[in-house]
Amino acid sequence: MASVRVAVRVAPENTKTFTYDFSYDSTDRQSSAFTSQEKVFEDLGSDVLKAAFDGYNACVFAYGQTGSGKSYTMMGAPGDAGLIPRICEGLFSRISNSSRCDEASFRTEVRSEPIYNERVRDLLRRKSTQTYNLRVREHPKDGPYVEDLSKHLVLNYSDVEELMEAGNINRTTASTGMNDVSSRSHAIFTINFTQAKFDAEMPSETISKIHLVDLAGSERADATGATGVRLKEGGNINKSLVTLGNVISALGQESPLKKKSAFVPYRDSVLTWLLKDSLGGNSKTIMIATISPADVNYGETLSTLRYANRAKNIINKPTVNED
Ligand code: ADP
Numbered sequence: 098m099a100s101v102r103v104a105v106r107v108a109p110e111n112t113k114t115f116t117y118d119f120s121y122d123s124t125d126r127q128s129s130a131f132t133s134q135e136k137v138f139e140d141l142g143s144d145v146l147k148a149a150f151d152g153y154n155a156c157v158f159a160y161g162q163t164g165s166g167k168s169y170t171m172m173g174a175p176g177d178a179g180l181i182p183r184i185c186e187g188l189f190s191r192i193s194n195s196s197r198c199d200e201a202s203f204r205t206e207v208r209s210e211p212i213y214n215e216r217v218r219d220l221l222r223r224k225s226t227q228t229y230n231l232r233v234r235e236h237p238k239d240g241p242y243v244e245d246l247s248k249h250l251v252l253n254y255s256d257v258e259e260l261m262e263a264g265n266i267n268r269t270t271a272s273t274g275m276n277d278v279s280s281r282s283h284a285i286f287t288i289n290f291t292q293a294k295f296d297a298e299m300p301s302e303t304i305s306k307i308h309l310v311d312l313a314g315s316e317r318a319d320a321t322g323a324t325g326v327r328l329k330e331g332g333n334i335n336k337s338l339v340t341l342g343n344v345i346s347a348l349g350q351e352s353p354l355k356k357k358s359a360f361v362p363y364r365d366s367v368l369t370w371l372l373k374d375s376l377g378g379n380s381k382t383i384m385i386a387t388i389s390p391a392d393v394n395y396g397e398t399l400s401t402l403r404y405a406n407r408a409k410n411i412i413n414k415p416t417v418n419e420d
């Protein structure tokens with residue numbers, strides 16, 4: 098089920114009503130309605146962990162215009178951790194509390210594959226051989242993957258923190274008219290979580306992929322005064338966001354009761370191709386829409402809310418990834 102994080106309301110004279118699974122106000126820290134990062138993790142992050150431990154794939158993506166709080170929601174601010182660090186921390190705390198430790202073993206690998214201009218990079222590779230323009234391929238059973246993408250075995254949360262610190266140094270940021278450090282790439286952080294069960298009669302392995310995605314700003318390129326190369330980037334960013342919207346619409350038309358599946362255009366953008374097995378199918382998908390309180394952003398806010406509305410129609414089918 099889609100879940101949407103909505104930060105504020107629009108001005109009364111422009112009121113339109115939308116309904117989502119969750120809505121969160123974070124305009125005023127003093128207000129009783131203020132929602133903490135912890136609460137967002139309790140509502141959404143714990144569902145992701147539950148899905149992974151139950152053997153499902155999961156995907157959380159933050160959608161909204163630049164400056165509306167996507168990175169704050171996903172990564173957090175100093176001293177105010179967002180969903181990604183909390184999910185990683187929660188994963189290891191669940192592993193260490195697991196009563197199944199005797200009969201199951203866990204393996205956690207992380208990757209980070211930002212997409213910029215329809216090209217995939219490797220954010221976490223330490224020694225730079227080729228770290229950008231990596232190819233996406235699809236394995237008949239294991240699904241889409243990025244060729245040559247480095248994967249990192251992590252044994253505890255501080256291993257993850259260390260990798261994230263190294264990854265931050267590699268991140269490309271450039272300024273646009275809207276925000277001086279705006280992320281124009283889709284940041285993808287992927288966790289591959291493997292559970293092996295040592296049943297003498299039937300040993301089995303379950304792999305769950307968790308994709309945590311901080312999408313590029315959803316504003317139209319022309320709204321930011323972009324020209325030339327920037328405008329082209331805007332076009333590509335938009336292409337993957339438009340395709341993501343189309344994928345969401347197609348998935349929304351599917352029903353577990355229908356025999357024939359609708360055509361879902363996953364391969365029309367690198368972003369949707371990579372997220373294929375975490376959108377629809379057997380996965381837990383959470384969309385977080387972030388919006389701005391400013392009147393001047395009314396148009397973008399409305400388009401974000403409409404985009405989020407489409408995600409509500411997706412009904413995923415429960416099938417565990419067991420071998
Ligand atoms: P985006 O990634 O969508 O461009 P950011 O997450 O960078 O936007 O948010 C812009 C600024 O607003 C940052 O300084 C961020 O810390 C702050 N911010 C965003 N959302 C919130 C929130 N819900 N509560 C407190 N501060 C926020």
Ligand code: MG
Nearest residue numbers: 167168279280
């Ligand atoms: Mg950002």
